[in-house]
Amino acid sequence: MVIVGVLALQGAFAAHQDRLHELGIDAPAVRTAGHLGDVDALVMPGGESTTMSHLLRTNDLFDPIEDAIRDGLPVLGTCAGMIMCANEVLDGRRDQRSFGVIDISVRRNGYGRQLASFEADLDVEGFAADFHAVFIRAPIVERVGSGVEILACYDGVPVLVRQGSCTVASFHPELTPDGRLHAMFVESIESQS
Ligand code: GLN
Numbered sequence: 001m002v003i004v005g006v007l008a009l010q011g012a013f014a015a016h017q018d019r020l021h022e023l024g025i026d027a028p029a030v031r032t033a034g035h036l037g038d039v040d041a042l043v044m045p046g047g048e049s050t051t052m053s054h055l056l057r058t059n060d061l062f063d064p065i066e067d068a069i070r071d072g073l074p075v076l077g078t079c080a081g082m083i084m085c086a087n088e089v090l091d092g093r094r095d096q097r098s099f100g101v102i103d104i105s106v107r108r109n110g111y112g113r114q115l116a117s118f119e120a121d122l123d124v125e126g127f128a129a130d131f132h133a134v135f136i137r138a139p140i141v142e143r144v145g146s147g148v149e150i151l152a153c154y155d156g157v158p159v160l161v162r163q164g165s166c167t168v169a170s171f172h173p174e175l176t177p178d179g180r181l182h183a184m185f186v187e188s189i190e191s192q193s
Contacts, residue, residue, distance in 0.1 A: 002189050005030040005039030007065075009055040011047015011080055015174035019182045033064035041074040041165075041189045044081030046136065046172050049089070049108065052080055053096045062097065069101050074165035074192065076185045082168035083108060083139050090142065102163045103145025106170070110140025122171075124160060125151040127180055133159070133171035141170060165192060 001024070006016045008029035020027035020043075027043075030036060042065070044052075056062040069075055077085040088105035089098050111118070116137050121130035131152070141158045144150060151167075152160035159170045160181075165188070173181040 001026065002040040002186060003028065003038065004041045004043060004186065004189070005035060006043045007045060007052075007081075009059060009061070010051050011045045012078075012172060012174060013043075013045045013047075015172075016043045016045050016078075016182075019174050019179050020186075022177075023179050023183055023186060025182075025186055031061075032059070033061055036064055036068050036073075039073075041076070041185070042068070043185075044075060044077040044084050045174065046079030046081060049080040049083035049098075050093045050096050052084060053093075053098070057097070066099050069099055069166070072165065074185070074189045075099075075101065075167070076182075077102075077166070077168040078174065079136065079138055079170060079172055082106060082170055085166055085168050086139075087145070088143070102161065102166045102168055103148055104141055104158075104161060104168070105143035106139040107142055108139055109137050110142070111135065111138050120154050120171075122152045122154060122159065124181070125149075126184065131173070131178060131180060132176050133169075133173070134175045135159075135171045138170040162188075165189075 090107040
């Protein structure tokens with residue numbers, strides 16, 4: 001059985017742990033570089049990417065995570081976690097860093113004030129029924145590289161994409177009881193290991 005660590009410096013990490021536990025998956029908190037050695041994959045939760053970037057660096061976790069991902073650690077990034085994974089971050093803070101492990105450009109808070117938070121039913125590749133998605137000050141995907149698979153769109157804009165072992169969503173799959181997206185991630189890890 002795979003062990004899926006959840007980055008737990010800031011943000012909505014506990015709900016990710018709940019969803020994974022409901023699937024019978026061990027989901028320890030990752031707060032130090034040492035914890036990385038115990039996990040087969042990593043979830044980067046929603047929250048605030050500027051704060052997350054800052055805490056990753058002050059906790060000496062940024063470089064170890066970057067190295068682990070480059071060595072093949074599968075990652076699921078949601079909302080702020082999507083921003084942390086993206087190659088290019090628009091409207092970021094100047095000192096904000098991202099891991100650059102998926103070839104997309106995202107704009108922070110890109111859905112604007114009217115749509116700052118909203119919910120939508122998404123047609124997700126491989127799911128028999130729609131997935132109810134909660135968007136909270138979500139990043140908008142403005143560019144998707146040719147090597148990136150688009151798994152769901154909202155209003156014609158990609159909101160769930162994957163490149164290799166990095167899957168990112170601009171919404172919060174952990175905030176609804178539907179565990180299918182976490183199950184999809186776990187299955188992708190198992191099929192690679
Ligand atoms: N707007 C936040 C950021 O820039 C992301 C919001 C979220 O994760 N719900 O990091």
